[in-house]
Amino acid sequence: MRAISNAANYFAGGTLDRVAHRRRDDAWLREAMAASETRLLPFWQGKHLVHGPREAPRPAHIPATATWWRELLTADPVFLGLADGVAHFALDLSALPDPAQAAPLSALGAFVDLRSLSASLDPVSGNLLAVGRGLLLWHQRHRFCAVCGNPTRVENAGHSRRCVDKACDAVHFPRTDPVVIMLITDGDRCLLGRQPRFPPGFYSCLAGFVEPGEALEDAVARESFEEAGVQVTDITYQSSQPWPFPASLMMGFHARATTTELTVDGEELEEARWFERGWIRAHAGTESFMLPPRSAIARSLLDSWLYKP
Amino acid sequence: MRAISNAANYFAGGTLDRVAHRRRDDAWLREAMAASETRLLPFWQGKHLVHGPREAPRPAHIPATATWWRELLTADPVFLGLADGVAHFALDLSALPDPAQAAPLSALGAFVDLRSLSASLDPVSGNLLAVGRGLLLWHQRHRFCAVCGNPTRVENAGHSRRCVDKACDAVHFPRTDPVVIMLITDGDRCLLGRQPRFPPGFYSCLAGFVEPGEALEDAVARESFEEAGVQVTDITYQSSQPWPFPASLMMGFHARATTTELTVDGEELEEARWFERGWIRAHAGTESFMLPPRSAIARSLLDSWLYKP
Numbered sequence: 001m002r003a004i005s006n007a008a009n010y011f012a013g014g015t016l017d018r019v020a021h022r023r024r025d026d027a028w029l030r031e032a033m034a035a036s037e038t039r040l041l042p043f044w045q046g047k048h049l050v051h052g053p054r055e056a057p058r059p060a061h062i063p064a065t066a067t068w069w070r071e072l073l074t075a076d077p078v079f080l081g082l083a084d085g086v087a088h089f090a091l092d093l094s095a096l097p098d099p100a101q102a103a104p105l106s107a108l109g110a111f112v113d114l115r116s117l118s119a120s121l122d123p124v125s126g127n128l129l130a131v132g133r134g135l136l137l138w139h140q141r142h143r144f145c146a147v148c149g150n151p152t153r154v155e156n157a158g159h160s161r162r163c164v165d166k167a168c169d170a171v172h173f174p175r176t177d178p179v180v181i182m183l184i185t186d187g188d189r190c191l192l193g194r195q196p197r198f199p200p201g202f203y204s205c206l207a208g209f210v211e212p213g214e215a216l217e218d219a220v221a222r223e224s225f226e227e228a229g230v231q232v233t234d235i236t237y238q239s240s241q242p243w244p245f246p247a248s249l250m251m252g253f254h255a256r257a258t259t260t261e262l263t264v265d266g267e268e269l270e271e272a273r274w275f276e277r278g279w280i281r282a283h284a285g286t287e288s289f290m291l292p293p294r295s296a297i298a299r300s301l302l303d304s305w306l307y308k309p
Numbered sequence: 310m311r312a313i314s315n316a317a318n319y320f321a322g323g324t325l326d327r328v329a330h331r332r333r334d335d336a337w338l339r340e341a342m343a344a345s346e347t348r349l350l351p352f353w354q355g356k357h358l359v360h361g362p363r364e365a366p367r368p369a370h371i372p373a374t375a376t377w378w379r380e381l382l383t384a385d386p387v388f389l390g391l392a393d394g395v396a397h398f399a400l401d402l403s404a405l406p407d408p409a410q411a412a413p414l415s416a417l418g419a420f421v422d423l424r425s426l427s428a429s430l431d432p433v434s435g436n437l438l439a440v441g442r443g444l445l446l447w448h449q450r451h452r453f454c455a456v457c458g459n460p461t462r463v464e465n466a467g468h469s470r471r472c473v474d475k476a477c478d479a480v481h482f483p484r485t486d487p488v489v490i491m492l493i494t495d496g497d498r499c500l501l502g503r504q505p506r507f508p509p510g511f512y513s514c515l516a517g518f519v520e521p522g523e524a525l526e527d528a529v530a531r532e533s534f535e536e537a538g539v540q541v542t543d544i545t546y547q548s549s550q551p552w553p554f555p556a557s558l559m560m561g562f563h564a565r566a567t568t569t570e571l572t573v574d575g576e577e578l579e580e581a582r583w584f585e586r587g588w589i590r591a592h593a594g595t596e597s598f599m600l601p602p603r604s605a606i607a608r609s610l611l612d613s614w615l616y617k618p
Contacts, residue, residue, distance in 0.1 A: 127522060144457060144458035145458075146452070159520075172455075176521060178485055210485055211483065212440055212443025212551065213553065215320075215549040215550055217548075242521065
């Protein structure tokens with residue numbers, strides 16, 4: 001089936017039908033790989049091949065009838081699924097020193113980072129490239145078996161890897177790291193923070209990885225206290241977003257502060273501050289005060305509070 | 310801070326203060342390890358040491374003043390955090406052939422599986438053991454670097470591992486696999502399924518792992534269709550639960566079916582069936598119709614629908 005396409009957050013939803021039952025169907029996959037309409041989506045050192053105008057880029061693909069790409073391949077093609085009935089595969093060409101020097105590739109488009117594409121790329125394509133990015137980055141960092149140290153080989157059309165050592169035979173699946181992200185409010189104020197890596201004037205919601213033995217709500221409470229010294233209650237889920245930079249799954253929450261004095265940890269956050277709703281509305285988007293882009297769940301959490309009826 | 314202790318689901322909540330900033334504080338950790346009140350929680354081949362009556366077991370611990378356990382240790386002790394101000398560490402003794410033969414250990418209690426403890430162990434202890442189990446199982450299966458195949462060593466008091474190869478130097482964090490679990494309803498009926506491994510007469514909610522590039526809601530829709538052929542809408546989050554068997558994080562949803570004809574995949578589910586609310590209330594708990602235990606989020610999803618006002 002098609003995934004739901006009306007998802008609130010960028011990178012989610014889309015129209016990709018993953019047809020997971022085809023992943024072990026070698027004959028079907030061989031045929032799909034050779035079909036003239038099939039799309040091969042190249043990926044190079046974290047970037048995707050796109051073409052078209054800068055304000056409306058489109059994913060570029062290598063025609064399935066071409067063969068020159070095979071010698072550029074770093075790893076097995078990964079089967080993403082069907083979009084509009086057409087098979088899509090992701091190709092990792094990261095071993096190529098400079099794709100601009102590879103004539104057949106540079107004629108098709110240019111490699112661009114997905115994060116910078118998210119403002120202009122349509123959401124259906126955004127989801128497609130997010131799936132490919134997530135899977136290929138996982139393969140890049142999981143060539144070996146964490147159980148025994150032997151190499152692993154790709155199976156299941158790129159959706160799992162298996163240890164080559166017969167005695168071990170461990171199967172490894174793509175890794176996804178659950179992250180909670182929360183807008184903490186205190187009446188008409190909300191808490192925003194700055195990570196050291198943020199550009200000047202940029203603020204966002206607090207966030208952190210879920211640890212073993214935690215429910216999402218536990219992680220929201222722990223991270224709020226660890227990063228800013230704030231205790232919270234009324235922790236309510238809003239929505240979620242895949243975030244393949246490299247492997248996060250963001251789960252967005254609203255929470256109400258029960259203490260408001262701030263103690264910033266200084267490591268994960270360099271600053272945390274309470275902001276008035278009216279002040280944010282008046283200043284957001286100016287050079288001295290920037291919020292996350294509309295493609296980020298942090299902004300969706302903020303906007304739902306800033307503009308709630 | 311203490312985590313929230315009123316969490317709806319077993320294994321979550323608890324009173325453990327993880328004091329993450331202490332994980333790199335070697336002097337503090339050495340002192341904590343030697344303090345007479347410190348608790349060392351032994352773990353053997355997936356089981357925890359418990360003592361006390363069968364209907365009210367308690368986690369057993371090795372006194373911090375003892376030293377005999379050091380030679381039984383498979384891996385570095387893992388610092389869990391503070392509970393009631395007392396430091397707790399988890400010890401992996403899995404290399405021991407038979408703990409019943411190790412006199413100092415067998416005098417302290419018996420090793421029991423956490424799943425079977427969940428009906429009788431208090432929730433605060435349930436959370437504590439879930440944290441330990443999650444971390445120790447992760448260490449067992451991640452002794453080597455997935456990036457380069459070299460061994461990794463424990464750091465951060467057991468909360469990360471680092472590749473011993475200086476050129477690689479990859480840091481690996483505990484892995485948690487996001488899973489969606491959903492109660493699909495159609496008016497007064499709900500959809501339950503049987504996995505091939507379930508005991509006869511046992512039914513539960515549908516569930517599945519979130520894939521790269523999916524929001525939780527996308528995964529609910531995909532898994533409902535893949536496993537039972539059902540399309541769903543009105544996908545709403547209920548609650549979450551850590552599920553360290555071995556590394557899942559369950560996220561519970563309600564969803565409404567828009568198609569009701571069932572096509573069971575036969576692989577993940579051997580059967581799926583619509584059940585009337587009244588019929589479930591009348592038959593649940595009999596030998597021919599069993600539901601998940603109250604400690605499982607599947608039951609919490611079911612009960613909130615079965616008994617909703």
